[in-house]
Amino acid sequence: MNADPASPSLPRPEVLLALLDGTVEASPLLREAAHLAAQSRGTWLAVHLDLARHSLYSRTQEAQLQKQLRLAEQLGAEVIQLEPGISASRQLLALARARQVTAIVLGHRGPSKWWQRLLGTLPDTLLDHAPELRVHLVPLVPERAPLRAWVPEYPGIAQMTSALLVVALATALDFVARPHVDLADLVMVYLLGITFVATRFGRMAALLTSLLCVAALDFCFIPPRFTFAVQDVRHLGTFGVMLGVGWIVANLAERIRAQARMALEREGHASALNRLGSVLAEGGSVEAIRDRVETYLRKELGMPVLVLLSNQHGLPGDADHARRLGPDEWAVAQWALQHAAPAGRGTAALPGARGLFLPMHGTEHPIGVLALFPEDRQAAVEPERQSLLTVLAAQISLALERSHLAEERTEARIHAEEEQLRNTLLSSVSHDLRTPLATITGATSNLLAPGPEADPGDQRMLLTTIHEEAGRLQRLVNNLLDLTKLESGQVKVHKEWVPLDEVVGSVLNRMEEQLAERRLELDLPEVWVPLDPVLFEQVLHNLLDNALKYSPAGSSLTLRAQQSEDHLLLLLSDQGPGIPQGEEERIFEKLYRGTWGPKTTGAGLGLAICRGIIQAHGGSIHACNAAAGGLEIRIALPIEGAPPELPPEGNL
Amino acid sequence: MSSNNPLVLIIEDELPMRRYLRATLQSHGYKVEEALSAEEGRVQARHLVPDIVLLDLGLPDGDGLDLARELRAWTQVPIIIVSARGREEDKVSALDLGADDYLSKPFGSAELLARIRVALRHSAAVAGAVTDPVVEVGGLRMDFSSREVTLAGEIVHLSPNEYALLAALVQHAGKVLTHRQLLREVWGSSVGAQPHYLRVYMASLRKKLEADPARPQLLLTEPGVGYRLKG
Numbered sequence: 082m083n084a085d086p087a088s089p090s091l092p093r094p095e096v097l098l099a100l101l102d103g104t105v106e107a108s109p110l111l112r113e114a115a116h117l118a119a120q121s122r123g124t125w126l127a128v129h130l131d132l133a134r135h136s137l138y139s140r141t142q143e144a145q146l147q148k149q150l151r152l153a154e155q156l157g158a159e160v161i162q163l164e165p166g167i168s169a170s171r172q173l174l175a176l177a178r179a180r181q182v183t184a185i186v187l188g189h190r191g192p193s194k195w196w197q198r199l200l201g202t203l204p205d206t207l208l209d210h211a212p213e214l215r216v217h218l219v220p221l222v223p224e225r226a227p228l229r230a231w232v233p234e235y236p237g238i239a240q241m242t243s244a245l246l247v248v249a250l251a252t253a254l255d256f257v258a259r260p261h262v263d264l265a266d267l268v269m270v271y272l273l274g275i276t277f278v279a280t281r282f283g284r285m286a287a288l289l290t291s292l293l294c295v296a297a298l299d300f301c302f303i304p305p306r307f308t309f310a311v312q313d314v315r316h317l318g319t320f321g322v323m324l325g326v327g328w329i330v331a332n333l334a335e336r337i338r339a340q341a342r343m344a345l346e347r348e349g350h351a352s353a354l355n356r357l358g359s360v361l362a363e364g365g366s367v368e369a370i371r372d373r374v375e376t377y378l379r380k381e382l383g384m385p386v387l388v389l390l391s392n393q394h395g396l397p398g399d400a401d402h403a404r405r406l407g408p409d410e411w412a413v414a415q416w417a418l419q420h421a422a423p424a425g426r427g428t429a430a431l432p433g434a435r436g437l438f439l440p441m442h443g444t445e446h447p448i449g450v451l452a453l454f455p456e457d458r459q460a461a462v463e464p465e466r467q468s469l470l471t472v473l474a475a476q477i478s479l480a481l482e483r484s485h486l487a488e489e490r491t492e493a494r495i496h497a498e499e500e501q502l503r504n505t506l507l508s509s510v511s512h513d514l515r516t517p518l519a520t521i522t523g524a525t526s527n528l529l530a531p532g533p534e535a536d537p538g539d540q541r542m543l544l545t546t547i548h549e550e551a552g553r554l555q556r557l558v559n560n561l562l563d564l565t566k567l568e569s570g571q572v573k574v575h576k577e578w579v580p581l582d583e584v585v586g587s588v589l590n591r592m593e594e595q596l597a598e599r600r601l602e603l604d605l606p607e608v609w610v611p612l613d614p615v616l617f618e619q620v621l622h623n624l625l626d627n628a629l630k631y632s633p634a635g636s637s638l639t640l641r642a643q644q645s646e647d648h649l650l651l652l653l654s655d656q657g658p659g660i661p662q663g664e665e666e667r668i669f670e671k672l673y674r675g676t677w678g679p680k681t682t683g684a685g686l687g688l689a690i691c692r693g694i695i696q697a698h699g700g701s702i703h704a705c706n707a708a709a710g711g712l713e714i715r716i717a718l719p720i721e722g723a724p725p726e727l728p729p730e731g732n733l
Numbered sequence: 734m735s736s737n738n739p740l741v742l743i744i745e746d747e748l749p750m751r752r753y754l755r756a757t758l759q760s761h762g763y764k765v766e767e768a769l770s771a772e773e774g775r776v777q778a779r780h781l782v783p784d785i786v787l788l789d790l791g792l793p794d795g796d797g798l799d800l801a802r803e804l805r806a807w808t809q810v811p812i813i814i815v816s817a818r819g820r821e822e823d824k825v826s827a828l829d830l831g832a833d834d835y836l837s838k839p840f841g842s843a844e845l846l847a848r849i850r851v852a853l854r855h856s857a858a859v860a861g862a863v864t865d866p867v868v869e870v871g872g873l874r875m876d877f878s879s880r881e882v883t884l885a886g887e888i889v890h891l892s893p894n895e896y897a898l899l900a901a902l903v904q905h906a907g908k909v910l911t912h913r914q915l916l917r918e919v920w921g922s923s924v925g926a927q928p929h930y931l932r933v934y935m936a937s938l939r940k941k942l943e944a945d946p947a948r949p950q951l952l953l954t955e956p957g958v959g960y961r962l963k964g
Contacts, residue, residue: 555839578929580936582947587954589947603947615821615957727933730894 095123097217098177099158099186100203107149107188110219114186115156117217126180127153128161128173147468154475155421170206177211185214188221240286247274248293252301259302267302268319275327279334287334291327295320350469353381357473361480370484374477378451387452388477389414396450406436406452414438414450421447426455427467439474443482451477502671509672509685513557517550524550556626560686563619564671567693574697576611578724581642581649584614588621595629600637608644609724616694623687624653624714631712632657647720654713659706668704739853740764742783744774744800745815746793750838754787757842763849771795778804785852788832790816790823798827805831809859811852815840821957828911828958835909835958851907851964868903870964871951873942875903889941894919898934899942902952907964909955935960 099114101107111127118125129146150160163172177185185207207214251274255267271294279287299309303316311317360377361370371388378386387402396403396415403411413431417424417438425434437455441448451474524543528535566572582605589596628638632655643650660668667673671689695702700718707713741763743754755765766781768774771792778786786804790797801812814827814835824835833852836845866878872885880896882889891899901910901918910918912928920930935954939946953961 551839577932579932580946582939583932583936583954584956585947586949587956590949590953603945605947614954618956725927725929727930730892 093121093183095121095125095183096181097123097125097184097186098173098180098182099125099127099153100173100188101127101129101146101149101153106145107221108152110186110188110221111149111153111156111158113217113219115158117184117186118157123183125158125186126161126176126182127158128163128176150468151471154471170203170210173203173207174210177207177214182214184217186217186219189218190221240282241289243282244278244286244290244293247278247290248297250274251294252297255298255302264302264319268298268323271298271323272326272330275323276330276334279327279331280337283338284331284335287327287331291324291331294327295323298323350472353469354472354476356381357476361476364484364487367481367484367488370477370480374480378453378473382453384456385454388449389418389452390449390481391418391447393446395419410434410436410452414452418447418450423467425452437470439470441474441478441481443478443485446482448478448481448485505672510557510561514554517554517557520550521547521554557686560623560690563690564686564693567690567697572616572694572697574613574616574694576613576698578609578611579614579617581605581608581610584610584612584617585621585640587614588618588625591618592622592625596625598635599629602637602639604639604641606642606644608642608649610649610718610720611722611724612698612718613694616697620691620694620716623691627687628653628655628657628712628714631655644720649718649720651716651718652713653716654707654709654711656711659710659712660704665704669702738762738764739784740766740781741785741787741849742766742768742774742777742781743787744768744771744777744792744797745787745789746770746791747789750789750815754845757845758849761846771797771800774800775803778808778810783810784856785849786810786812788812788814790814790820790827798823798830801827801832802830809856811856813848813852825911825913825958828909829913833908847907855905855908868906870903870906870962873903873951875899884942891938891941892934894934895938895941898931899938902960902962906962909959909961911959915959931960 095118097114097118099110101110114125114127117123127150129150153160161176163169163176173185176182187203208216248271251270254270258270259267275287275291275294278290296309299311299316299320300307304312357374357377360373363373364370365373367390371390375386375388378388387405389396389400389402389406391397396411396418398411406414410425413425413434413436416431417440420430421440421442422428422430423437423439424430425436425438426432427437435454437453439451439453441451451470453470524547528540528543585603585605589601625638632638636656638656639652639654641652643652669688669692670685672685673689674685692702695716695718698718700716702714702716704712704714741754741758743751743765745751745754745767746769751767755767758765766777766783768777771794774786774788774792777783788797788801792800797814797816801814804810804812811834812827812832814824814832815838816823816827816835817838824837828835833855834848836848867874867876869875874883876882877900882891882896882899897919898915901915912931915931916928919934935952936946939949939952942951943949951963953963955961
């Protein structure tokens with residue numbers, strides 16, 4: 082049997098398309114679409130017609146549509162705007178095909194009107210051309226006040242004056258031209274005037290102008306002249322044409338103006354987004370992005386702006402920003418974050434606040450709140466501004482979320498690397514700890530065992546072994562502690578001016594026993610070096626210890642120093658096997674043990690400690706093969722400044 | 734064991750360490766008493782009147798430093814601090830408080846016995862209050878009455894500060910002296926004195942007294958703590 086990977090009870094993921102026009106309260110439609118999409122684990126698109134296409138859109142409708150779009154975004158929709166000037170149904174069909182839409186959700190507002198029956202409705206058209214689409218109709222209740230109602234904008238004084246002037250000018254021109262031309266030509270001059278007014282001053286002024294033009298034509302040129310009476314009934318038709326043309330031109334002009342306004346606004350949004358994009362593209366830490374965004378928005382919007390970042394418990398009340406806001410405003414910001422809705426000035430929630438708070442949501446968690454403090458009461462309320470801010474907030478949330486995730490990833494990687502190193506260290510160290518312990522346990526049990534008295538020579542040999550192994554344990558534990566302290570940053574370098582031979586002297590003293598059978602050649606200039614005597618002694622000790630381990634018994638070692646202007650170069654060479662090429666840096670790595678040369682005991686910590694200490698001094702340490710053979714370790718220590726002056730002895 | 738063998742009070746909470754100290758000391762003729770805590774040590778020190786105290790700094794019931802300070806308030810008994818390596822600040826504080834010397838764990842029996850011998854010798858000298866006007870250490874001979882210093886019979890010329898520094902070290906030969914103690918000995922309680930001054934005079938002393946200053950045989954450095962004249 083062929084196993085279907087998808088469970089049969091789970092419906093195929095749907096791609097739904099909801100159509101919005103802002104004419105009615107459409108939240109039931111949006112919720113239904115979101116519900117259907119969620120049921121099938123699908124996605125949904127909220128498609129709206131371009132506002133500019135509809136010259137009769139009022140501000141109220143525009144605001145309503147914006148609200149619906151915001152709700153759609155919150156419900157998880159992808160918002161798509163249809164292009165103006167192309168048939169909506171054709172665009173919808175193309176979109177449905179491109180995005181493999183399975184169903185369309187439409188609002189249904191009661192019985193269709195007679196013209197709809199005549200011309201066909203959008204659902205009819207869609208179903209005709211794409212019968213495979215399912216259509217969900219959601220009953221919507223139109224609001225009592227018809228939103229499509231035309232809210233007349235009364236022409237201002239300037240518009241009326243201009244209308245009067247244009248009519249007067251056209252009439253004057255006609256008076257001059259009348260003897261030479263037809264009545265139709267006179268009408269043309271008036272139409273020119275109407276068109277001019279329509280493009281310059283808008284629909285109301287154009288309609289007023291067409292009325293005035295008809296009156297002026299009738300009064301001045303239609304016989305009987307200088308009365309409003311009309312002799313020839315055909316002239317009434319001329320008036321009708323003039324009014325009709327005026328109406329059409331006025332509406333066309335208005336639509337162009339609206340489109341221009343929208344284009345300008347969109348252009349403004351686009352360039353604002355563009356600039357934000359370049360601000361965000363710089364990346365960096367969450368805090369760095371926040372600071373840059375604040376600076377950018379302050380400049381862009383001309384008002385104080387704060388970006389409040391939230392953690393998993395909400396907005397942290399102890400942050401610097403929270404203190405700057407004050408408890409009341411901070412509470413409003415918290416509300417906005419919790420309810421994922423704008424709050425504060427100019428919104429429905431807590432409008433008494435001084436600031437406007439826009440929540441920023443990432444794909445999974447809330448990111449924070451954008452707090453704006455407009456100077457005057459109106460500035461933040463304009464719907465265009467609101468929509469721009471919403472888009473900006475979305476972009477900022479995404480960038481912040483990305484940066485946050487990147488930080489988390491880096492942390493996780495570092496954590497994993499540390500874990501890896503810890504495991505290696507643990508396994509290596511546990512081996513190095515167990516070996517001497519096993520030897521000591523074995524040797525002591527032998528010495529303690531009842532039985533025939535052992536040979537005194539053997540006894541001594543066992544005791545020597547115990548002593549040596551204990552020393553080895555001691556070194557390992559010391560190195561481990563040193564390295565742990567170095568790596569955790571607990572080690573503070575206390576630089577003091579010290580004569581080089583004093584530091585070398587104290588190490589040689591400490592290693593007297595070990596060095597007894599070796600010849601150590603010293604070539605040290607009389608020089609004062611700024612270093613931490615305790616730490617540096619540790620470096621020399623580890624290096625000498627290493628040189629003793631890796632060079633044949635009885636061979637000699639050389640320790641030389643050269644002073645340059647701002648550096649001390651310290652060179653320690655042995656007569657051992659040297660170092661294979663390519664291993665020069667690796668020997669300073671933690672837990673790295675050379676595979677060449679004599680088999681030695683050590684956890685590979687000594688040189689790592691040396692490098693840590695030298696680097697903490699601002700110096701460098703390298704290894705190479707000496708010209709005469711053997712390994713040479715080179716330490717460069719910076720010498721900055723000069724040792725303090727000593728007062729003359731008598732005055733001390 | 735004769736009754737005038739010196740009595741050592743060991744204040745140490747670790748049993749293996751106490752065993753080791755007891756075994757080593759008893760086999761070298763010392764009498765040994767043990768205290769397992771700071772409190773017990775305080776009581777024992779009053780009751781037993783030991784000749785020398787070995788004090789571990791890491792005691793379970795209190796800071797060894799506090800105990801050292803307390804003991805020093807009423808007795809001049811030599812105190813040798815026993816502590817782990819890498820705690821240089823603790824050692825310096827203990828020495829500045831009046832402890833006589835320190836031993837870094839782990840230490841061998843030779844080192845332990847040498848320190849105890851030096852400390853006992855100094856306490857005897859202080860008790861006798863008669864300082865020998867001539868002290869000889871190695872090839873170095875220092876005559877405090879004539880202020881003359883000779884090395885292998887040759888007269889060494891020292892500046893006043895060098896002399897004061899050497900005198901301090903010679904008087905406490907074998908014992909570590911902290912930077913602060915030496916600064917006080919040489920320059921009094923002068924505020925401006927820094928460890929750097931010490932290093933400068935130490936370097937010039939070594940040039941005059943040591944064959945190879947990088948392999949000192951006499952004037953030893955205790956890194957992070959101070960100096961010691963090999964005694």
